[in-house]
Amino acid sequence: MNQRKKTKYVHEGRYVAEVEVALLEDDTGWSPYLSIEDANKLDDVREALRQRDLQSAAKYGRIYELRPVVNQ
Template identity: 70%
Template sequence: MKSKYLRVERKPIHEGQCVAEIRVQLLEDDAGWSPYLSVDEAYVLDGVREALRQGDLETAAWYGRIYEMRPIAGA
């Protein structure tokens, strides 16, 4: 059996003018596909992306921080 451990990172999800910063647990092991998300973590990211797409900031904010992106004048 291969050893596994968790690593927590922040993953940005961008949709439209909003970005959600979501904490996810990445699984790491001796396999060639490390690090990777669990299926549950992938569903969370998909749910947040869909909430942002629909403008449901309350649901998206339940999972992490939400930021609004605005253009900077003159840039």
Template identity: 70%
Template sequence: MTRRMKTKYVHEGKYVVEVAVTLIEDETEWSPYLSVEDAYKLDAVRDTLRQGNLDAASRYGRIYELRPVAHQ
């Protein structure tokens, strides 16, 4: 079993949070997969964004605000 770091992006509304997680790779058909803790972490980030709590979301990673680009 090997582990490698991966960046996941959680998008909710006009915000995106960059979250570091660990992917677990092994010989099973489910590989690669997240640990239960990392899956809960991604859920927690999404929940904090839905609540509009950017302070709590910033504890998990860098936050980006999405803005529309004017198209002509």
């Protein structure tokens, strides 16, 4: 089994979290896939962003705020 690092972006509302996870690769038809821990990490980040708990979300990676560049 091989694993490689991948940056995943979790978008919720006006926030985006940049979270590093490991993709697991093997000879099965399910490859590549996330470990349960990394899948739960992404779920936790999404829930923290949904509740606007930026401190909790920031434990897992960088947090960005999205803003419109041009108002119409």
